[in-house]
Amino acid sequence: MSIRHLDKLLSPTSIAVIGASDRSGSVGATVWRNLRGGAFAGPVHAVNPRLARLDGEPVFPNVAALPQAPDLALICTPPATVPGLIAELAQRGTRAAIVMSAGLDAAQKQAMLDAARPYLLRILGPNCIGLLAPHAGLNASFAHTDALPGEVAFVSQSGALVTAVLDWARSRRIGLSTMVSLGEHADVDFGDLLDYLASDVRTRAILLYAESIGEARKFMSAARAAARNKPVIIVKAGRAGAGVAAAASHTGALAGADAVIDAAIRRAGLLRVQTLAELFIAAETLARFGGNRDAALTVMTNGGGAGVMAADAAALAGVKLAPLSPEVRSLLDQTLPANWSRQNPVDLIGDAPVERYTAALQALLGDPQAGAVLFMHAPTAIVRSADIARACAPIARRAPGRVMACWLGDAAVAEARRIFEDAGIANYPTPEDAVHAFGMLDTYRRNQALLTEAPPLGADGPAADLAAVRRIIDHALADGRELLAEDEAKAVLAACGIPVVPTQALGPDPETLEGAAADIGYPVVLKIRSRDISHKSDVGGVALDIADAVALRSAAHAMLERARAARPDARIDGFTLQPMLRRPHAHELIVGTSIDPVFGPVLLFGAGGTAVEVLADRAIALPPLNRPLARELIGRTRIARLLAGYRDRPPVAMDPLADVPIALARLLADVPEIAELDINPLLADEQGVIALDARIVLARHRPGGRAHFAILPYPxxxxxxxxxxxxxxxxxxxxxxxxxxxxxxxxxxxxxxxxxxxxxxxxxxxxxxxxxxxxxxxxxxxxxxxxxxxxxxxxxxxxxxxxxxxxxxxxxxxxxxxxxxxxxxxxxxxxxxxxxxxxxxxxxxxxxxxxxxxxxxxxxxxxxxxxxxxxxxxxxxxxxxxxxxxxxxxxxx
Incomplete structure (x- = not known):
């Protein structure tokens, strides 16, 4: 719905517990105890027809008997009672409810929503643990422990993770501004809470645990708005989830649900992490180190082994270690022992006194080329860690966002770690965590940069001949076909300005091929033409480099036999002929589109050819695109490093290549009948690009079009x-x-x-x-x-x-x-x-x-x-x- 009345949910002034109980271990009893045990300042009323008093407080038999309409109602009663209670509360004037009851069937859930909708009563749940707002002393949950007040909000679809994170955060004295269990999110969902928390002055960062995301445009709008105001970090479970079960195109098979969600998270400017531990590491990094813009890292340590561990982690994470400048090396020569490392990592040697630390830190922070500084220390008996921290913290504070720290150990460095934390310096338990956090920050910056892109649909590349495209699409649908023939698919691409190899459609008689081949010129490529066969190579329906008429006739007869044996049910419409292109420096790529059931039209780019699913080297993006976004899409694949050129292969012409997914994004917006599309292979080299094969699948119910885009294009x-x-x-x-x-x-x-x-x-x-x-x-x-x-x-x-x-x-x-x-x-x-x-x-x-x-x-x-x-x-x-x-x-x- 919206953020309307979410203030009544998250900052209520009065509360009623419907189903408050004296039965030990029940949800009603636990919720009542948690709520009463907090510091919530407003009135709290219990509703239960069985009780007269509970813990010395009067108990009301029903909603009508309450002395006032509560801002928030906590419902802990059987599923069948929930719709009626929502109706009573709404009519009474309540505008928010948390339905902790589990087991509501579809009819009961719909009746609950129908009762709430005329009054805009907001519902959290059902089947949720509840919420906590520590600043208000509010524990409206049946969690086993309370939360400390802080500046991080946590929203989770999993109730079990809410309790686990509560325990984890409290043990580490991590404070929370808000903690919300979404449950089945029948009404209040991620989009609503992102909108609310984006402007919440108590919330500095938003952490999400998601298992599924619905209402894609609402989520994307809310996430993009929130990410502009504060860091939003998400753990999305289900990475191994299956994508579309049956797809006619390679793109449909490759564009799995998790890859699409990953693309959406990236485009929204969020940071995705894989574990709950990473979630809080990322929150620490963005809150205390998020202003850093350095591309490289310098490690300083009093232990060579710790430095090697940091360097190994950097190599694995793709984090660049900054080379020491001659000026910095000269300064360090004056203060460090003669046997110091003389390179990055900077080894101060194990007996390093306070003065050695301060001199090295000042020298590194004085050189912008040193980048960010990872300050590492292992405790020794020679000098107290706390003394080093007291001396270095003011130096680090004068260079905000340049220093991250790793105090190795536990009790021996606890005071030093606290001193750095009080100075606002990000701290990490291990070198690997620190380096990983630096890499996360680079990913976050790249995702944030995508927020600045709002591409129009016609900004780059030639305009499409939509009239020609519509004629092809309408003719196929009128003919009862939802799979375009190869020559039709290539004609669509050509109308969009994408270069295609000339392709001639011919009948099923092999004897008619010779004249066409003579006109094209040998060598030629022969392919089977069938409205029922999507992947021609799977049935032996492609023959390359045919040199003469004899070879052509032989190939055609053999191809017909193979196709009829493999697919006796398929209608054979004939053949296509095209010239055999020879571009020795070209790379085989795939560019395609499909429809995700949640996020709508998506685009895919990657390594192409017949082994495309085996290689699975692909990246996904949401339309619309412009050249910066298209280049970013290309750059996320492994083959992108080859496209930049190597040995005797020159770099690929990038603008013509980037224009292909841009053109497909425009096509998706303008032709809603397109369900799946492949260009495979798309040859790309220094001369440009050319499509050798194309496949387009239509759908009469029009699943595409800009109306289904998760991100609206520039209007x-x-x-x-x-x-x-x-x-x-x-x-x-x-x-x-x-x-x-x-x-x-x-x-x-x-x-x-x-x-x-x-x-x-x-x-x-x-x-x-x-x-x-x-x-x-x-x-x-x-x-x-x-x-x-x-x-x-x-x-x-x-x-x-x-x-x-x-x-x-x-x-x-x-x-x-x-x-x-x-x-x-x-x-x-x-x-x-x-x-x-x-x-x-x-x-x-x-x-x-x-x-x-x-x-x-x-x-x-x-x-x-x-x-x-x-x-x-x-x-x-x-x-x-x-x-x-x-x-x-x-x-x-």
Missing amino acids: AELIEEVDWHGRRLRLRPVRPEDETRQREFFAAQPPEDLRLRFFSSRRELPRTELARLVQIDYAREMAFVAEAADGDDAGALLGVVHAVCDPDNVEAEFALIVRSGLHQRGLGRLLLGKMTRYLSGHGTQRLVAHVLRENTAMRGLAQSIGMKPAAGSAAQGGDALRYVAELPLPPAT
Whole structure:
């Protein structure tokens, strides 16, 4: 649903326990004890028709008897009672419930949701352990222990893991802002909680344990929004889960569910880890070391063995160790013993006193080329570890985000570890953990970079001839076929601008092949043509390098015999002929598409050929794509290293190669009937690319199309040009590439205009805020810029309007700013008119503006389009500084 009423769930002011019990070991008794044993400040009521008092407190027989409607109800009663209780609570005014009851059947779950929906009562569960909010003293769960207050939120689909993590975190004194058990997530799900926790001031990082993800676009929108604000780290179980059971294409077979989820997590800017231990290591890294941008690591240690372990871990993880510069080596020569390592790792020798540590650390931090510094220490009897920590912590603090620490041991280094933790320095138990964490950070940075990409569907490569594509698709479907013939599939690719080898379709008589082969020129490639045979090589339906007519006739007869023996049920439509290409430096690749049942259309790239499933060298991406995203997709495969060139093989032409998955992404958006597509092999070399074979599977129920994209593409269809005071203006949605121009736009604005727009005095906008204004999620917000389309200042921004919808798309709040000197000329009204038309078409019900009361120009503009003061606004005696106006939006016609 949305974040509506989640405050009642996570920050209630009153609670009722329905089914509170005195039976030892029961859920009702445990929940009541946990809730009463905490420091929750609000009233807590028990409901049970069997009891009059419980632990000295009055017990109410039913919901109607409660003295007030509780913000939150905890339901611990049999499954059959749950729908009725939800209905009673909703009518009473309760707006959140945790259903801990297990065993609800499908009809009971649906009845529960139907009772809640008219009142927007939010339900956590059923079959969940509950939640904990330590800052509020709230333990609304039947967990065995409480949580310490902290700044990390943990959301889990597994109740068992909730209790395990609680125990693990408490034993290590790791505090939590919120812990939530989702259970069967019939209502409140990951998307809802990500939206809520993204703006929760008590939460610094969000940790997720997921077994399944539903409502892909909702999840992606919420995850991308949250990941822009704070680190989001996920353990996704089920890596070995099966993908699509039966697929007609190689792509369908290779695009398993976990590979698709991995692609979604990467594109959302999240960090995926494999274990719960890694989950907390990653949280520590991103919270204390996340600002690091170094590409290499320098290790300093008082033990050679520990240094070797760190170096081995770096080699295995692909982490680069920085070479020591001559300047740093000279400084270290002055302070370290003559037998020091003179390379990275820097071995301070086991008897290193405090002064040796401080001198080495200062020398390394003084050289940017040293990168990040992994500070390692093993305890000795010569110098106290705590003394070293006290001396080095201030040095590390002066270089925030450059130092990570590994104090080897336990009790002997406990005080030293605490000193570094108090200084805000990330600490790790082993060298391997520290190096792995550094590698995680690099992955996280790369995933975060993907958040800046919002590609339009037609940005790169040639435009497709959609009319030609539609003719082919419609003809096949009218013919009762859902598998295109090879020549038809290649014609579709050609219409999309993808080079294909010329292919001629012929009948089933082998005697008719010779004339066509003579026209093409020997050598040729012969393939079987059948609407029932998807993989021709599996039935011996491909013959390469046929040199003459005699060999051609022989190959055709043999091919027919093999195909009829292997697939007696298949209809043989004939053959295809194509020239035998000789490109000695070319690589065989596969590029394809399929439909994931959760995330919709996906793209695949990898090593191709007949052994494609055996090699399984592939990467998955979600559309839409642009060249940076396409190159990133290619770069995640093993074959990418070969594409860069080696020995006598020159590098592949990358732009033509990247344009292939981009073209397929556009095709997926525009032709929803495409269910699966393979180009295998796609030859790629220094000359470009060419498709040798293609397979396209259709589906009449139209599973593709942009409506099923998990990430909405840049809405280029909203671009328009208008006349304005004798010149042309372009009104278009904002793009991530607009960041520089927006910076220049805001830098040229008078401080007073910025104060009226942002409600605070500022000279410039920080980069993070600028990025947030241009890297938007088109599924739930929109920003239009007005730019000059002609004249000397063509391309300059003249005004911006930005609207953010709530997750239910009920209300959108807008903000508007026009370039200084252009006020009172109708530009603001022009932009606002475009925004209201867009929001009406988007289904938004109400437009809202928060305006400083002194901003008379904006108040006048709001009134001129029919906006009225909202209840509680300054005009009606509310906030004296702020005026709130709203406008009901008509539905789109």
